[in-house]
Amino acid sequence: MSRVPQPVSQDIGVLRAGWTYASITDKVADAILGGGWTARWWVAFAVTFAGTAVFFFAIGYLFVVGIGIWGVNIPVAWGYAIGNFVWWIGIGHAGTFISAFLLLLRQKWRTSINRFAEAMTLFAAGIAGLFPILHLGRPWFFYWLMPYPNRMELWPQWRSPLVWDIFAISTYLIVSLVFWYVGLIPDLATLRDRAASRGKQVVYGLLALGWRGEARHWARYESAYLLLAGLATPLVISVHSVVALDFAVAVTPGYHSTIFPPYFVAGALFSGFAMVLTLAIPLRHYFRLHDFITEVHLDHAAKLMLVTSLIITYSYAVEAFMAYYSGSEYEIYTLEDRWTGLYAPVFWTMFVFNSIVPLAFWWRTVRRNVAALLTISILVNVGMWSERFLIVVQSMHRDFMPSAWNDFYPTAWDWTHLFGSIAFFAFLFLLFVRLLPAISIAEMRELVRESNEAKEGT
């Protein structure tokens, strides 16, 4: 190593100048192995841990008493649980999109953000997968939705989108996990090599699967990673399309709409990138990663949010147009109720946060303003949650039979499960940044080399 002079990175926008292989490794690995367990981190950890404890207590209470602790009723038999599910699964989109989609498209800017975005995907999709089970009247029988051989030869009912959901989500979760883990292997080996304590050496060593950095390892690693990326890419589209079918298949106005699959995918990427920004900005700030996660990254994410925002605004318009074009009094009533009824404040919140506020991203100064980005990304998260709420709840509360109309009001437990899940997510993320490299060391090293080559080439 000492014989070859180490390359020093050039400023290529997505990586600032002056970084070598060693300094990158030091920078990223020290965040994990080099202490830094600050009081601030501990406070955040304690708060999210408490929230997580509340979340699991609330789940226990839910199992003991029943879903009647929520505000759901007839006609609004789906409430926050389904809204939260769709919201979380949407958030879980950006990670795989960034790491797989952008890898195939050879987008360099994915490198420094793909690792934590993938972690975010896993946590979000995992939490999302929890909600449909919590939502069941008899959650202990959730496995009946899966096909398994049994004496009574009972199988799931294949026409139900909920069965498709099980496959879509579990496939997505498994592929995302494998993809994430495979990407982690070289970095785990780095951590193993740098770990001071025996315990850490063993744990990271086991996880590194005997990685020695051989050329053969690298060759297989590269092809496996590319294959997995190819596998994960269609899943990004399929999982939320299937989730959208949960609604689109139903007859109820507000659910029954063929635009839902693309609309949901766009919305998912929208909320996913919003969450990426919500996480990247504090991460970058507290770990001083300004050279790795640059304004260019933020700018790109903001541009993607702008595009997806425009797509969902278009979807809103198409929904409205189709309602009137259909001439169905039920569709029209549901639509107008969305604008003017009980949940109109939620609609207008959604509209402003999802369709108006992101228009600020047309301006470069906004896209490069960290405070504005963080604010807008949080507003978009709220807006997207509102959209899920509206689709799930508002559509049902004024459907075909005027006699059956009823309103949904969330209970304290509804809020507990929502905020509990957010706390749990934050808790997992805090653990992640302490235990695993939040930025891919191996890929960043590669980027250093590439930055040099790019500069030399020009």
Add this chain to the structure above:
Amino acid sequence: MAHDSGRRLSDPRRDVLGSHGVVEDPQRRRFLQLMAASAALAGGACSGPPPESIVPYVDTPPELGRSDPLFYATAYQRGGYGYGVLVESQFGRATKVEGNPDHPASLGATDVFAQASVLELWDPERSSVVYGDGAIATWSAYDAAWLEVAGRLGRGRGTGLRILTGNVTSPTLVAQMKRLLARYPEARWHSYSPVDPGHAAAGARLAFGKPLDTMLRLDRTRVIVSFDCDFLSEGPAAIRYARDFAGLRRNGAGRVRLYALESTPGLTGANADERIALTPMEIERVAWRIAALIGAAGEIFPAHAPTTRWEQAVAGALKDNAGACVVIAGPRLAPETHALVHAMNARLGNTTHTVDSIAPVAMQAEPMRILAEDMHAGRVSALVLLDVNPVYDAPGALEFLTALKRVPFSVHCGLYRDETGSACTWHLPAPHAYEQWSDTRAYDGTVSIVQPVMRPRFETRSPHGVLARINDEVATDTREIVLRTYRTADRQFATRWQEHLRRGVVADSASAPLATRARTDVAPPKLVESPLVAVFAPSSRTDDGRYANNAWLQELPQPLTQLVWDNAILLGPETARSLAVRNGEVVRATMEGRAVEAPVYVISEHAEKVATLPLGYGRRASGHVGNAVGFDAYALMGLSVSAALTLVRTGRRQQLVSAQINLKLHGREQVRSATTSEFARTPGFARDEKVERTPEETLYPPHPYPTYAWAMAIDLNACIGCGACTIACQAENNIPVVGRDEVRRGREMHWIRVDRYEATRTLPQGAFMPVPCMHCENAPCEAVCPVGATVHDSEGLNVQVYNRCVGTRFCSQNCPYKVRRFNFLKYADSVAPGHEGARNPEVTVRRRGVMEKCTYCVQRISRARINAEKEGRRIRDGEVVTACQAVCPTRAIHFGDLNEPQSEVRTAKASPLDYALLAELNTRPRTTYLARVRNPDPELE
């Protein structure tokens, strides 16, 4: 009919008891009584087992070995008047009530009260022990106490002894009372009805010179004019009248036109063809003006008083249909107006055609007002209260509780240790109607024997038993007491008695119509005007308050408001505006110095300048279900029917819970209607609506239903909105009660609901619509269930597999009719222990977290199938009767097999009025509706 699938039995105990019927000699009995009394006094011991009068079979009769339930014919009473019921007994437990088709006041149907009576029977809070001076005591202690008191009453002549009952029609009780009055010559008997001020009787006395009951023959009418009389839901003949009335409108026949005048919106007004809402005084005035127009008001009322177009139209319709019309007066109208209505019917030639007068069915005793005065004056030394609750339901002006405190010895015999039972020195538990021997008479005088269906749950004593001991009668066994009323010396008596019991009616016991001559010179009543008039009306759910502890009834939505678990002061929109009050705002209501606080509820159909105070709520000692539900309007009640009322805002609010938060139709075509003339012009109007049935094209071959194809048709012309179907379904299918808070959250469990829609342009009186599961052939719920817990069976039923259901609730989300119900919490276990007895063993009790809905009473279909297969034949038409269909007083629900060419349901669906709800969704519902045809007065169009 349902009772055909089981068997009605004659008294099965007779065979068993035959050889054991012990006749005790009085001396021995007296001796034993005293022995028991002294033993109790000495030891204060616990009571022994109940006196055994029902014993198990030694040899089981063959019919008991079958799985089919047994049906016993007996009678249930409302306001003292009986109507025949068949009580279903499953393994010795009474679980369900059906109407007795042979009984004139039932014709196979019942009202909501009889349906809910099963829950009353099994209510764990029923009184089970004797109380003396507020502490648990024994029967022997009571008997000893009574003997001591009886001896002191005017040296045995009964001075200061008073008996208070409700309306009494029971011939046995009347005979016992006569014996009592003979035994204690100075005792006096009082009776009252909490909800009937007795004006009808007074009116008859004015018109005919003697009290007579009026009996309507609505099936012979073409025009009905109701002056503030809700004959479809109040009174002893409501079920029968509803049947007769609906029979004229079935399937759009439109053979009758109902003009209704009412202050408080009720079922009669909601089903009227022409209706106006007026103050009670104004209704009386209109009655007199219409009487003048048809020449029945004599010379007294100014015949030239200006009349409205409405009044002229009504008078014209009456005159055009003389002899085939009827004028009905409501119980709260002045006696003079009742007399006037008799004169009107006489003048129109309706007497003996559409109106009959019969000798009063209920015994006339002295009014309670005199009793209260005597009690206040200290002239009552012993008071026996039989099955009444005056501490709660006597008008507040009588201050009954204060009066009762002045009576040194008071005995209350009742089903509950209620307000009165707790205030009396003695409380005796009474058996339920299905646990005792008694008899009763219907509105037309028909006698029914009340026989026990099951062994009394507690050691109880019926009013007959209490009176027998007061009278020192030889027989204290109530069966013997009742038999004594009917026993004749001839040899056929035993056969005849068996026949009485088997049929549930005593043959040819109806009263004969009397020839009458109504006076026409009765002076009009003096009407006192006031800016706001109070109307006290019985509750359609708790009646006079006696059903307050019945959770089924509390949770059954009140027909027009859809309110549950509450009552409220009902106001018209204008009145509410002038008082500046909104729904749920608590007001202080004051009348003659008495005051209550209650929330108000605004009904668009309500008359202005009137406030309706529904009775029967605000109980203080009904049990944990009914206590503190609503407000007690009796407390406000004066001695006159209507008095000036003032309402003052308190600034507080109280949430009123409605099972249907939206009563507007929003221009949708859920309920389709036309007038008779429109129907004649375009008979297919129901399907010519702008939403056409979508073309039923599919890539798949049609699904065959080779065996049976079950279907239902609901005639919106016949449905009057009473809600009996909902509660019959609840009783049949073990549907849990969820309570006020859960209904507020929108989680009621009723499998068939009766939707109410407010007036629209085409439905001036609004509409009722029963909505069970549609059993769609293309059921949206089935496609979306991930575990196949809701599937279609080979006979077209959309069935729910409870043990497969995981509770995703996707089926409900995808049900356009929203008829699916979910066990959000552990509802089935929410009732107190003891209620389980009322459960139907043929229907699964659903656990938490599963979906449920109407099954078309699949257990009844199964039972019929088993019976048919045993006999190697198909199920016959009419053999399967769903619970809602069986109970319906108006026969609005038709059910049967579409594969049967002549089946009732197929005939009904062949009507041009037949339409499917939301047909445009191509769900192909098996449940369809017959569109409503109104018969408005062309002159008022």
